[in-house]
Amino acid sequence: MMTSEHFNSAAGIDYVIDIRSDTVTRPTASMYEAIANADLGDDGLDGDPTAAKLEQSTAKLLGKAAGVFMPSATMANLTAIMAQAGRQEVVLAHADSHIYGAERGGAAISGAFYTPLAGAAGAMDMDALRRALSGNRSKLRTAVVCLETSHNSAGGTVLPLAYMEEVKTHAHAAGAVVHLDGARLFNAAACLGVPARQIADHCDTVSVCLSKGLSAPMGAVLVGPRATIAKARELRRALGGNQRQVGIAAAAGLVAIETMVDRLVEDQKSAAALSSAVAKVATIKVSTPQTNIVLVDTALSGKPAKDWEKALREAGVLVRPWGEFMLRCVTHRHISIDDVKTAAEAFNNVAARFAAS
Incomplete structure (x- = not known):
């Protein structure tokens, strides 16, 4: 080692x-080799074939219809929120989550209202979540409920699948979607002893980071419904995240999801x-x-x-x-x-x- x-x-x-x-x-030796031999195209014009393969492979791995390669998990989370929450709509997240604690400045761009909910071990208190979903004094609609697993600030804790299913049930009943900040999703899957897809099944959209324990040099993939991902791709361009021969980075990401998870x-x-x-x-x-x-x-x-x-x-x-x-x-x-x-x-x-x- x-x-x-x-x-x-x-x-x-x-x-x-x-x-x-x-x-x-x-990066691993295999990643450097893949980078050197990557099939490249212009992802801002006709598309980059290696990036497309990474997007398709990650979406399939997590049981979603489509994916889009992003420069970072921060951008993946932001575009997921912007694609699913309108201006003056509410985004709920655990008070110590990365999306709320480190990324809520994105509200200045999205126009959404990030609202923190207390909880323990990275899980929002379910009663607090139900109250928040039932309405608020400002009458703003809750559009997105954000989860994080494994949970960074809670010390890498993993959300139980039954808890995630309950969150999804309440969110959908209130007309909201569930987004998962899965920066370390594969660590959570290893902890639970289940395929990552089994966790992703409880969420509408999922972001995964490739540059943490998976060892790729950069990048993240956002997966979800085809229409949502198409909108996120447009938002990526608007945020300056459009990339050209990005297959150089995507090649390492492919090796990451194919060989580094286990x-x-x-x-x-x-x-x-x-x-x-x-x-x-x-x-x-x-x-x-x-x-x-x-x-x-x-x-x-x-x-x-x-x-x-x-x-x-x-x-x-x-x-x-x-x-x-x-x-x-x-x-x-x-x-x-x-x-x-x-x-x-x-x-x-x-x-x-x-x-x-």
Whole structure:
């Protein structure tokens, strides 16, 4: 297995273990080969054949009629909302979801009203959802209900299929559609032990990211009904996301969905091992991961996340602050079991240093 190890003599560190995100994954050798041999066309004119193949393959994989290749999952989510919600219509999402927490600035473009709903473990409270769907004081129509699985800010938690089906039932009864931010959909499928299509069945539109654990260098695919995807393609052009010989990127995406999905269980094993090892440090609390994300609460140590991030970086381990006293660690294909052991040792050493000071 390829690891994150490399030399950084300028910093005086002879290794770096990067668990900030699974977006740091590099393309595989097969992806580079596919890029070099990609059949190309102009996706803004006659279409790019490799991009078209990726769109069709992803749609088929997830049981939808059509797909469109996007530069990013952020654009995929935005175009999905714009294609299904009019101006002054409501978009409901979990209060800690990526769509609400990081992407709701898109409302300035869409004209939709993003409304957060509280909940636990990445799931909106069902009673709150029913009340929101039944109407609001402003009399605005709810057009889209957004779900996220696995749920980033909840530590990679996975929505139960029964919950997703209940959301879909209530949304459709109220005349709304369901959009799934499936940036890490395949991680969720690996956790549940079901095909990704079985999760996608509970949603009208689904976005999937190719550049996280699947290791493609860029891009996302939005899938859904043919008319909705046609509208999203038009919106992609309006937002500046129209691309030319994009088959160069789509070729890597094809390899990603064809060869990289099944290995995600390895990342989840690494996350479980990391959680178990770091949990032995008395002055921090660690989440028990469902997928490949581990949250580390540093409050008991008396040191904020930024101090831990700095100290761990000096020890050759890169993590990401996720709040005043929270760190996020994400495993991926470049993280070996040896890397997990080294990272856990760094946590232990930093804890000892903080305790001594």
